[in-house]
Amino acid sequence: MATDTLSTTELRDLVEGREWYHTMELAPGVVTRGFFDHRPILAQLPLPASLAGLRCLDVATFDGFWAFEMERRGAAEVVGVDILDPLGWDWPVGSDAAVIDALERRKEGGAGFRIAARALGSRVEHRHSSVYALDPAEHGEFDLVFIGSLLMHLRDPVRALERVRSVCRGRLVLMDNIDLFQSLLFPRSPLARLDGRGRPWWWKPNVAGLRREVEAAGFTVERGPRLVFLPPGPELTAQRPHAAMLLSREGRDDLVRRGKGDPHAWLSARP
Numbered sequence: 001m002a003t004d005t006l007s008t009t010e011l012r013d014l015v016e017g018r019e020w021y022h023t024m025e026l027a028p029g030v031v032t033r034g035f036f037d038h039r040p041i042l043a044q045l046p047l048p049a050s051l052a053g054l055r056c057l058d059v060a061t062f063d064g065f066w067a068f069e070m071e072r073r074g075a076a077e078v079v080g081v082d083i084l085d086p087l088g089w090d091w092p093v094g095s096d097a098a099v100i101d102a103l104e105r106r107k108e109g110g111a112g113f114r115i116a117a118r119a120l121g122s123r124v125e126h127r128h129s130s131v132y133a134l135d136p137a138e139h140g141e142f143d144l145v146f147i148g149s150l151l152m153h154l155r156d157p158v159r160a161l162e163r164v165r166s167v168c169r170g171r172l173v174l175m176d177n178i179d180l181f182q183s184l185l186f187p188r189s190p191l192a193r194l195d196g197r198g199r200p201w202w203w204k205p206n207v208a209g210l211r212r213e214v215e216a217a218g219f220t221v222e223r224g225p226r227l228v229f230l231p232p233g234p235e236l237t238a239q240r241p242h243a244a245m246l247l248s249r250e251g252r253d254d255l256v257r258r259g260k261g262d263p264h265a266w267l268s269a270r271p
Contacts, residue, residue, distance in 0.1 A: 006119060014237035019106050022065035023233035026119035032112070036262065038065055038148075039212045041230065046173055046223050046268040047146070051075040054143040057123075059131050059164065060150040063112035070146065078260050079139070084110045087245060090155040092196045099199055132156075134163040143170035149230070149264070151213065152177040153200045161217030165271045172219060172269045174210075175228065180263040182206035183227070207265045219269035229261030232238040 006014070011030050018077050023034030052074040058067035061080030071078045083089060086104045113126055129139070131150065145168045151157040162173060183206040190212035192205035205213060207225045214221060 003269075005263065009226075011115075011119050018108060018111060020063055020112055020233075020235065021106065022063040022112070024063065024065055024068070024080070024116060026116055030114075030119075032063070033235045033238075035235045036149075037231045037233040040227050041228055042069070044226075044228050045175060045266050047073070048144075049073065051144065054170070055079075055140070057081065057139075057142040057145045057167065059134075059145065059147045060153075061113060061126070062107070064116050064122075064124065064126075066146050066148055066260030068116065068120055068122055069123075070144070071122060071124055075144075078124045079127060079142075080113065080124055081127045081131070081134070081139075082110065082113075083130050084128050089200045090153065091200055092198060092202075095198050095200075103199075131160045132163055134167050136167050139167050141169040143168050145170075145172050147172070147174045147176070149176055151210075152202060153202050155196075155202055156215050157203060161214060161219070166220050168271050170270070172214070173266070174214065174269070175230075175264050175266040176210060178205055178210055178225075178227070178263050178265045179204045179206050183208070183263075183265075210265050211267065214267065214269050219271055221267050221269045225265040226267070228264050228266055230264050231261045232259075 008027060011027055015026065015030055015032050020032040020034040023032055023037035023039065025031045034068055050073060051070055053076050054078045056075045057071045058070065058078065061067045061082045061217040067078050067080035084107065086100055086107055091100065104225055110126060117124060147164065151160065154160050178198060179193050179213060182193065186206055188208055190209040192203045192209045195201045207227060211221055211225050
């Protein structure tokens with residue numbers, strides 16, 4: 001929790017001095033230049049308007065957007081967990097050190113979360129933990145667990161979801177990347193595209209595949225999955241597209257991401 005206040009000038013200097021993943025308004029007129037802007041899709045997700053009295057967990061919190069949103073909705077306690085050292089991520093064999101360094105600068109040991117929490121006067125508890133290490137004996141149990149855009153970065157998403165189930169006594173709300181093409185072509189067949197080349201981008205399932213991952217981990221899906229496009233933030237839209245992007249699948253995916261948004265699907269489930 002913040003114990004002092006920042007002037008608008010001080011806050012703006014801190015915000016503009018780093019790269020952000022989440023787009024957040026930390027004070028009137030002070031908005032982080034994130035890669036994605038989750039604010040326009042808040043009403044689409046099955047998060048209760050009031051979380052009063054609930055203990056909530058935000059898995060892979062990064063800059064903290066979802067943790068702060070749960071706190072804003074009145075949660076009695078919010079814990080955000082993340083791996084602060086990028087070397088602890090699921091890196092494929094042969095990953096380039098330059099790529100690791102670039103992502104380390106973006107994470108910067110949780111600096112974005114600390115700046116945002118200070119600006120918002122937040123009481124969210126920020127803990128260093130891998131999703132694979134979630135344990136009710138250490139972390140307790142939660143009435144609501146939120147996971148956003150994490151599973152595609154994991155070598156073993158089902159094992160991760162099993163660990164989430166071990167600390168979830170209420171509801172899981174999940175939103176993650178999906179393969180749009182396979183979702184449209186094979187709406188009922190669980191499929192996933194494997195990357196695993198040089199960066200922690202692993203499995204990208206279709207919508208049916210995302211549901212199956214959750215069910216395989218022992219959850220019962222109550223609502224969804226539903227397709228949603230994650231709006232690009234200023235950091236992403238500032239990058240200029242070029243014609244060569246049309247020549248590769250990743251390039252075409254990137255054009256969709258910058259235009260319509262990043263294809264995701266959300267669902268809610270119970271253990």
